Amino acid sequence: MIINIYVYRTIKEDYLRDKEMNLLTQANMIATRTTEAIYESNHQFDQFALKEMMQSFDAQIQGRILIADENRIIVYDSFHEFNNKKLEHPNIIRSIKGETVVREYHSEQYGRTMYTSVPITRQSHVVGVVFLSVSLEHVYDRIANVSNRLIVMSFLGLGMITVISILFANLITKPIKRLTETMQKTAQGKFGGRIPIKGNDEISQLGVAYNLMSTKLSQIDKQRRDFVANVSHELKTPLTSMKLLSESLLMQEGGDIAIYREFLSDIDTEIDRLNKIIESLLMLVDLNEDKLTIEYEITYVNYLVEKVTQSIKPLAEQKKIKIIINQWHKIQIYLDQGKIHQALTNIIYNAVKYTEDGGKVVITLYREGNRAIIKIADNGIGISEEELPYIFERFYRVDSARSRKTGGSGLGLSISEQIIHLHQGTIEVESKEHKGTTVYVKLPIDLKTGL
Ligand SMILES: Nc1ncnc2c1ncn2[C@@H]1O[C@H](COP(=O)(O)OP(=O)(O)OP(=O)(O)O)[C@@H](O)[C@H]1O
Ligand SMILES: [Mg+2]
Known part of the structure; x- marks a missing residue:
């Protein structure tokens, strides 16, 4: 938007400066030509000759041409309104004094208008003034037109950038979302989740690495389950024997002491076996510890x-x-x-x-x-x-x-x-x-x- 305002201003200034230069050139041309329509004797304008001369300029300038003599009497008015009248316009007064004046005016009746007045000089004497008045409405219309197009284009551009950004963001975030979801599932203990791999970009490589890790994790998880199942089974076997032996003993009614001894000795053997398994297990756990120290x-x-x-x-x-x-x-x-x-x-x-x-x-x-x-x-x-x-x-x-x-x-x-x-x-x-x-x-x- 800031760029738009800047562009709008630049275009407006360019257009107006162009118009100004144009009008000044034309006013100067007219001023030079009009000297040909001045009587040598009394420095008065030959109005008839002036009218002839101005016809071609009238066609060129889409505006009004006024020519005043040194007494500010209008000797030519392309609108035939002020002929032979004295005009007290401040621009004309200033130009009689030798100044070139360009001004922009805004009135209810004519809209935006540019007034240009240049002195007509003859042998270094100001003998009259050329006064041009041209409507700027079409210039402003064109500026408004350009500005409107700029605004429409900006909105279109903005819309396109938004759409592209959303699409692009989706393209990037979708695989990351999928990765995050799968990781969250893994974090919840659901191992073995895989990410579909498309392409070979960084995110795909991350996916490949994740899949590898996921496979390894499920293997470790399976080993852990198997291990727990095996341990339970191994511990249960001697326990079951012990349970059987002790139940049999309890059911003995006033039994023989020799049978008690035999059964207790069996129970003792099972306890030894249990002890050995637990010792071995503890040893394996120790050996698996990364920080295990070896005393060389x-x-x-x-x-x-x-x-x-x-x-x-x-x-x-x-x-x-x-x-x-x-x-x-x-x-x-x-x-x-x-x-x-x-x-x-x-x-x-x-x-x-x-x-x-x-x-x-x-x-x-x-x-x-x-x-x-x-x-x-x-x-x-x-x-x-x-x-x-x-x-x-x-x-x-x-x-x-x-x-x-x-x-x-x-x-x-x-x-x-x-x-x-x-x-x-x-x-x-x-x-x-x-x-x-x-x-x-x-x-x-x-x-x-x-x-
Ligand atoms: N020298 C061997 N000759 C024949 N079979 C063997 C021999 N060494 C090991 N095995 C076989 O390999 C298996 C695994 O041996 P391992 O030493 O790990 O277990 P184990 O002897 O059954 O139990 P543990 O050593 O824990 O008391 C044994 O069950 C046995 O069948
Ligand atoms: Mg062995």
């Missing part, structure tokens, strides 16, 4: 392996299983003794547990490049090819009937794997059903401390 100590792996084997010996002896340790190298590395002890116990314990009586477990310790290898090979029941990929999953047991008989919750290998990964090591398993299983634990040797 320089350790002879040979010594650690011997210590673990020692603790498993009673079970092995019970099953008449021979444990052989081959130590090819002496290896000293930085590790968290407690944790690696736990990891190796789980693995060697499995080897003894899943090997039939009279079997054999061979532990070999050697160095390969920058790694210490602890190889635990048994000639036990083995694991089938189909089951092998899952044995590190929490609560996974190859054959639940078999495992129930042997006890265990299916957490041992998950814990071992976590601990070994924390030490930047790897664990690999090779197995053949009915032939045996070999587990390789590979731990990096810190070159500075490796022997």
Whole structure:
């Protein structure tokens, strides 16, 4: 709008200045011509000659032409009104004194008018005045016309800008709205929401990243549900046994003390089992903590392996299983003794547990490049090819009937794997059903401390 006002003013000034210059040029031309119609003798105008002369100018100027002599007597009036009358117009009076006067007037009768008066000079003497009066109404009409068009165009422009802005804003905000809605759903716990991706702009990239995150979130959510379901199931099994045993005991009428002892001993075993599961679970939770600290100590792996084997010996002896340790190298590395002890116990314990009586477990310790290898090979029941990929999953047991008989919750290998990964090591398993299983634990040797 401010620009409109400015443009309107500029146009108006331009038009009026143009008109003014035009009129002045014409008035001067007329003034020069009229000198030809002056008698040499008395400096009077030859009115007849003047009339002839003015005909062409009358046609040119869409207004009124007045010519006054030096006494302000009108010698020519294109409207034939003031001929031979004395005119006391202030402009004429000023022009007789030699001034050029341009003025704009506004009257009820004629509307806006421009008056221009120039002196007629002859040999440096003012001998008369040319007075032009031209209506400015059509000039103002044109200005108004331009101004109206400007206003209409401004409104049209404004309307267009508004429409385009709304469309554009919609285009940008729509995907953001969709993203926000999906995110809000996710925040409410409804995982798995996806955003349709169109194009490759920043918002689409955000959508792709969000979809990835959403997929990951639903996976984590599923794992969490599975985990809770598994934990509940695992905890419920010993509890159910305990409940059964205690109910049976309660129903005994004056029973034999030996039966009480037997049932209580079974309950005790179930309590131990429950305790072990809870301990394992707590350990897994600990291992999953990002801020978990590992207490590295320089350790002879040979010594650690011997210590673990020692603790498993009673079970092995019970099953008449021979444990052989081959130590090819002496290896000293930085590790968290407690944790690696736990990891190796789980693995060697499995080897003894899943090997039939009279079997054999061979532990070999050697160095390969920058790694210490602890190889635990048994000639036990083995694991089938189909089951092998899952044995590190929490609560996974190859054959639940078999495992129930042997006890265990299916957490041992998950814990071992976590601990070994924390030490930047790897664990690999090779197995053949009915032939045996070999587990390789590979731990990096810190070159500075490796022997
Ligand atoms: N040396 C092995 N020989 C045969 N099967 C094995 C051996 N080690 C592990 N497995 C199989 O892999 C499964 C998972 O082992 P993992 O140690 O995680 O659980 P678990 O021994 O059943 O229970 P936990 O160790 O928690 O008491 C076992 O149930 C068993 O079927
Ligand atoms: Mg185990």
